[in-house]
Amino acid sequence: MPINFRHDVDSVFKEASEQTKPVLLDFSAAPM
């Protein structure tokens, strides 16, 4: 099962703060 990465980083940070859940932030150059 692949990791469902999101690309709306601003929204991710907002949700992380609201849910008090850590963020995994991946800087990638792999083909999308």
Add this chain to the structure above:
Amino acid sequence: MARFVTENFIPARVHVKDDAAAFKKYGEQYNAQWTPTILELDPNGEEFYRIEGFLPNDDFLAQLMLGRAHMDFKKGKWADAEKRFREIVEKLPKSEAAPEAMYWAGVSRYKATNDATALKETAKSFAQRYSDSSWAKKASIWA
């Protein structure tokens, strides 16, 4: 892998070319100089752990688990941290992260109990496994 990530993080990806604006913003903020760079951030966006460069699946998962354990450790959640560190040794004993995890599991228990026995037991464990690792050397002073 995906299960661990979903249970412990909200995963986000910034593609350095396809998400150029986001990369400029967050790449500069977090000083991402190479790909892949994977950051474990607390809910406020503070960096707690960084993985740079490709790793095979098991080693990557072990590093993710190690970072998550370190996050609990740095927040003083000693029991949670110890549990997470020991889980790495149990589930991924051949990973490069395992000796480090065993070291910090012992430290976490010591921090929770203030009982130096935890450190002595950790040093004994290093005599039985991972004895060639740098972490065994670090633990040797506890024997």
